[in-house]
Amino acid sequence: MSNVLPGREAMMTTYNPPNIAFEKGEGTWLFAEDGKKYLDFYSGIAVCAFGHAHPHLVKALKDQADKFWHCSNMFRITQTETLAQRLTENSFATSVFFSNSGAESNECGLKILRKYQESKGRPERKRIIGMSNAFHGRTMGTIGAAGNPAHTAGFLMDDEGYDQVPFGDLAALEAAITDKTAGIIFEPIQGEGGIRPAPAEYVQGIRALCDKHDILMMVDEVQCGMGRTGKLFAYEWSGVEPDVMSLAKGMGGGFPVGACLANDKAAEAMIFGTHGSTFGGNPLAGAVGNAVMDLMMEDGFLASVTEKANKVRAQLEELIAKHPKALVSVHGIGLMIGLKCVVPNGDMLLELRDQGLLCAKSGDNQIRFLPPLNVSNEELDKAIEVLDRVCSKLTA
């Protein structure tokens, strides 16, 4: 018997993509093999922060590819050291651990929360509190922290040491903290479970609880970090700083780069030998990560994200007023935009895709607009035009 299958059938069935494959990307546009072109407001789930094939990023990757690709963290990787320095200079953190994905960045952070307590002579403090509707990735630890039954079913033992509280409920959080709690993990703006920003007073309240109980505060900025909200990091909107932060998605603009950042207090126990990664922060990742930072830190760039966000939000509010049978409300900060629908969000996404606009699904019957951060005003107008048309069609 032959085991030669069409490529698609050789894929494990964890994904279910439509029959669309791309052959080229250019800025905000993706070109499919069948000749159709799409305006990409999906950005590979907030990954392609500067769209497709940005010349500065392509050059950084190619230049490094010509030199050497990999040597492991058993040697110094200067490209990545530079990136660590730039990330710490521009954040609360004093040190960085590099990984290849969001889940791995979170794994590092979850380990830090526990290690901190052990190093303080409190090894019984292992429990980590997460939030309802959270998403932290698909590893054993991160599905435990998020506690979404759709993701944990069949994978975890009864109690892996994670507790969940309703997102946004400070009293419930306070009540959940015990003498077994190591730390708290949450997304400053929830992404997968419906776009939900954590109010500043809530984040300030979490900070105060963490200080009071000497537990660590970890923010998962895998989706909302790296300029997405118009600030380099979303925690900056709250006026307080976390102890630990995970990053990934936008960090490499499409090249797999992740990082876990920490302050001195949190990182102190992560001594030689406590954690590691073969590929994390390899020279290719370092080179591209620096190129992303070059663009992100250009004068006025983050302000331009906010300007575009304000413009498109005003346009979306107009569409909501015009199409009350299709749209309910707009959510989020900056270019992390959730649009709550009346019609099923899946129908909306399909119709938008047919009309050449790619968006992402989210919980709470929302669709997500996650355009590249350097999207043009014309492209935003174009997307609004398509959405307007689709709303008319779906409610005709």
Ligand SMILES: *Cc1c(COP(=O)(O)O)cnc(C)c1O
């Ligand atoms: C996507 C995402 C992750 C997981 O990232 P992977 O790279 O898929 O492991 C974790 N947290 C948040 C908030 C995310 O949006």
